[in-house]
Amino acid sequence: xxxxxxxxxxxLHPAWRLLLxxxxxxxxxxxxxxxxxxxxxxxxxxxxxxxxxxxxxxxRETHGEAAFPRSAGDYLNDWxxxxxxxxxxxxxxxxxQAHFDLTPxxxxxxxxLESLTQRQFVGTESRLxxxxxxxxxxxxxxxxxxxARLDDLHSxxxxxxxxxxxxxxxxxxxxxxxxxRERFQQLSGTARELLADFRQVEQNFRQxxxxxxxxxxxxxxxxxxxxxxxxxxxxxxxxxxxGRTFRAFWEFLMSPTRQQELSEGLARVFELDAVQSLQPDxxxxxxxxxxxxxxEQTQRTVARLSRQLRRFLDDQTYLENKRIMQLIQSLEGRxxxxxxxxxxxxxxxxxxxxxxxxxxxxxPLFSPPLRPVIESDVDAGDESDVEPDALFNQLIxxxxxxxxxxRDTLRDRPQATLAEVIERHPLQVGLAELVTYLSIASxxxxxxxxxxxxxxxxxxxxxxxxxxxxxxxxxxxx
Numbered sequence: 126x127x128x129x130x131x132x133x134x135x136x137l138h139p140a141w142r143l144l145l146x147x148x149x150x151x152x153x154x155x156x157x158x159x160x161x162x163x164x165x166x167x168x169x170x171x172x173x174x175x176x177x178x179x180x181x182x183x184x185r186e187t188h189g190e191a192a193f194p195r196s197a198g199d200y201l202n203d204w205x206x207x208x209x210x211x212x213x214x215x216x217x218x219x220x221x222q223a224h225f226d227l228t229p230x231x232x233x234x235x236x237x238l239e240s241l242t243q244r245q246f247v248g249t250e251s252r253l254x255x256x257x258x259x260x261x262x263x264x265x266x267x268x269x270x271x272x273a274r275l276d277d278l279h280s281x282x283x284x285x286x287x288x289x290x291x292x293x294x295x296x297x298x299x300x301x302x303x304x305x306r307e308r309f310q311q312l313s314g315t316a317r318e319l320l321a322d323f324r325q326v327e328q329n330f331r332q333x334x335x336x337x338x339x340x341x342x343x344x345x346x347x348x349x350x351x352x353x354x355x356x357x358x359x360x361x362x363x364x365x366x367x368g369r370t371f372r373a374f375w376e377f378l379m380s381p382t383r384q385q386e387l388s389e390g391l392a393r394v395f396e397l398d399a400v401q402s403l404q405p406d407x408x409x410x411x412x413x414x415x416x417x418x419x420x421e422q423t424q425r426t427v428a429r430l431s432r433q434l435r436r437f438l439d440d441q442t443y444l445e446n447k448r449i450m451q452l453i454q455s456l457e458g459r460x461x462x463x464x465x466x467x468x469x470x471x472x473x474x475x476x477x478x479x480x481x482x483x484x485x486x487x488x489p490l491f492s493p494p495l496r497p498v499i500e501s502d503v504d505a506g507d508e509s510d511v512e513p514d515a516l517f518n519q520l521i522x523x524x525x526x527x528x529x530x531x532r533d534t535l536r537d538r539p540q541a542t543l544a545e546v547i548e549r550h551p552l553q554v555g556l557a558e559l560v561t562y563l564s565i566a567s568x569x570x571x572x573x574x575x576x577x578x579x580x581x582x583x584x585x586x587x588x589x590x591x592x593x594x595x596x597x598x599x600x601x602x603x
Contacts, residue, residue, distance in 0.1 A: 138230060139211055140234035141234075143230075151184065154180075155176070158176075158180075159173060159177075160226075163570040163571065164317070164415040167217070167224050167225070167226045168226075169224055170224065174198050175532075178197040179532065181197060202214070211227075211230075213225065227324065229324045229325045305397055306402070306403055319416060323420060323422075327422060395410055527562055533550075540601060540602040542600055543580065543601070556594070559584075559594060566601070571601065572600065572602070573599075574599055575597060575599075577598075
């Protein structure tokens, strides 16, 4: 932390540049609302640009048009430039639409700013217990004396027996509300830090992938040395403390039993009155599924590195085979040129010919050939009842129009249900339009489904018949 290193860090690190940016409040508030609060990993450019346009519209109403003169797309591309490094812009495999994700440096800056806000209270008792628990785990995990380990296990068993006796006697100690709120804050903070750790691990593997591509492109030596160097770097990251703990965490999380325990435990915690007083985000109950999505993206990054190496091997094999064929063709051309006037000197000598021996038992057994049966007669169907008009009477639902209906309903309220959206903008093509609304809600990070309540959706079809659909309640928020 000397002067020179801090000066270089201030000039080059994206997190520091973000704090010094002219529009830092705009950038930080938008990225926090778009990525951190909903625990989103990757967002498509169209949806992210739409969210930024809504925010810019609100800010321009307050601060004037000159405060933020550029368009939402220009801001996103500027934040993803190499000289900024606050967003990562990329194209997923099989998609022609750009996607954005936070960089680890940006997430660190947002986490540091979050720590500056005034919290309701600062919990110390739960963290002190965590320190003691970790200390005891380290001592017990590194103890090599058998008798010492047995004594520790016996003491813990005696403590458990005493607690069982107290519970059987009706003495049940209940954690007070303050302790519940303190532990829930520590739980939610640790859970969100895990998502940031996933971004850092993925960044490390992505950096390895980039370095491997650069080495493959500029490599001029042997294939074996290149593969040895690349696999050495791959193993070096996997064998680091971060790589080993990520692998252990992923194996632990992939257990169906652990996933069920997490789901049931989070559901019970959210039912506590002390936790409800904190008004926690309902999406936190699905935080372990966000971990799975983040870990899957990290695994896909490693898989892309493996595919890149395989393509390199295939290309090298093709080039080597092509070189061999060129040499063979060159030798054949020289032989044809010398056929009419062979040189007088001896070209080559052969050893005495030997008889080839083929034993009878080496011959394969006879296999009768398969004769496929081909039916040449084709039964033609009766086309008298075919209605060709059905091929042209297709329903086309405009997703952008429906998304505009949702935004229009949310302009004068913080949240709205799907029934309220349809009440303001009735269905025009019936069930197909209702299904499209549900598809938009499933992909929108600001939409949620309430399984405990149902809503009735009414519309009239093209024949004038009234229709009714009962669906779970869908809530859209700003």
